[in-house]
Amino acid sequence: xxxxxxxxxxxxxxxYRFKRxxxxxxxxxxxxxxxxxxxxxxxxNERLEFLGDAVLSLLVxxxxxxxxxxxxxxxxxxxxxxxxxxxxxxxxxxxxxxxxWLRLGRGEERSQGREKDSLLADTLEAVIAAVYLDGGLxxxxxxxxxxxxxxxxxxxxxxxxxxxxxxxxxFQEWCxxxxxxxxxxxxxxxxxxxxxxxxxxxxxxxxTLAGRGCGKTKKEAEQAAAKEALNRKAR
Numbered sequence: 001x002x003x004x005x006x007x008x009x010x011x012x013x014x015x016y017r018f019k020r021x022x023x024x025x026x027x028x029x030x031x032x033x034x035x036x037x038x039x040x041x042x043x044x045n046e047r048l049e050f051l052g053d054a055v056l057s058l059l060v061x062x063x064x065x066x067x068x069x070x071x072x073x074x075x076x077x078x079x080x081x082x083x084x085x086x087x088x089x090x091x092x093x094x095x096x097x098x099x100x101w102l103r104l105g106r107g108e109e110r111s112q113g114r115e116k117d118s119l120l121a122d123t124l125e126a127v128i129a130a131v132y133l134d135g136g137l138x139x140x141x142x143x144x145x146x147x148x149x150x151x152x153x154x155x156x157x158x159x160x161x162x163x164x165x166x167x168x169x170x171f172q173e174w175c176x177x178x179x180x181x182x183x184x185x186x187x188x189x190x191x192x193x194x195x196x197x198x199x200x201x202x203x204x205x206x207x208t209l210a211g212r213g214c215g216k217t218k219k220e221a222e223q224a225a226a227k228e229a230l231n232r233k234a235r
Contacts, residue, residue, distance in 0.1 A: 013096050015146045016131055016139055023048075023134050027126035028098070030113065032105030042103070045126035048133075052125030055132045056084055059144045067156055078169050079155050083148065087176040089121035092147050098123050167226035174233065175205050183210065183229070185222045201225045 007024065011017050018024050031044035060083050064076050071079075082088065093099070099114035102123060113119050124147075132140040145152075155169075168183075175183050189200035201221035203211045211232060213224025 010096065010098075010101055014127070014131065014143055016135065016143050018130070018134050020134050023130040024127070025103075027130040028101050028123065029103045030105065030108060030119065030123075032108040032113070033103040036105040045123065048126035048129040049122045050129075051132070052127070052129030053084075055137075055140055056125060056128050056144065059137075059141055060084055060148070062141075063145070063148075063152060067152075075166060078166060078173075082155060082169065082173055082176075083151055085173070085176065086117060086121045087180050088148075088151055089124045090117040092151070093120035093124040096124070096147070098127070167223050167230055171203070171210075171226040171229050174230070179206065181206055183226070185225065187218060187221070188212075203229050205229075 007018075007021060010024070026043050027045050027048050029042055029044050031046060034042050034044040057080070060080050061076070064071070064079055064083075068076065068079075098120055102114055102119075104113045108119075128140060128144065131143045171183055175181050183203050183205050185201055185203050187199055188202050190197060191200075192198045197216060198214060199216070199218050199221040200212065200214050201218065201224070202209060203213075203222070203225040211225045211227070211229030213221050213226070213228055215221035215224050
């Protein structure tokens, strides 16, 4: 960073002000920038990225364990994997506009490094580590809660189903991994008396039908639709 403006703007978005701004500078410095500096004391962010991966895993695991006390280890692991996946980290980095604050080498700049998903995700991990080193675990916890609020809300309200196979989570992870989109579910038919309702649900991806399913509840029908979608993609 070359001026106070980006530092102030980014810190405001993080909801955290650094006591040691050099840590934030380090988190935003790509190795391509350091490699092109013949002189100077700039340090690239790979060590912070390594630490940030561990800090983020801990804090996300802590939040999920607290929010879902009855969930199995397997269910928690799947949700954590979704929350710390590259597509999610990249989406959050873009909301923070991290790309514009990066210090890149000329070659990385020419190859549009500021828009690279992997680079943005790695930088976000480095920033989280910088917060942790500057303010401790409590500061890291507050920043992660703020940045991941939207994603936490989504998985906690729509994805977790205690017990059984969570096909919705599996299909969502597949959609994000390969197409960077979220599936959409819609009830297309209801039948039967009130005490014995039957729901039919369709799941679409990029407005294309991916699967259908039926069940006695909407959630059950959504799971069935997601299961069919997963079976189709496996063919």
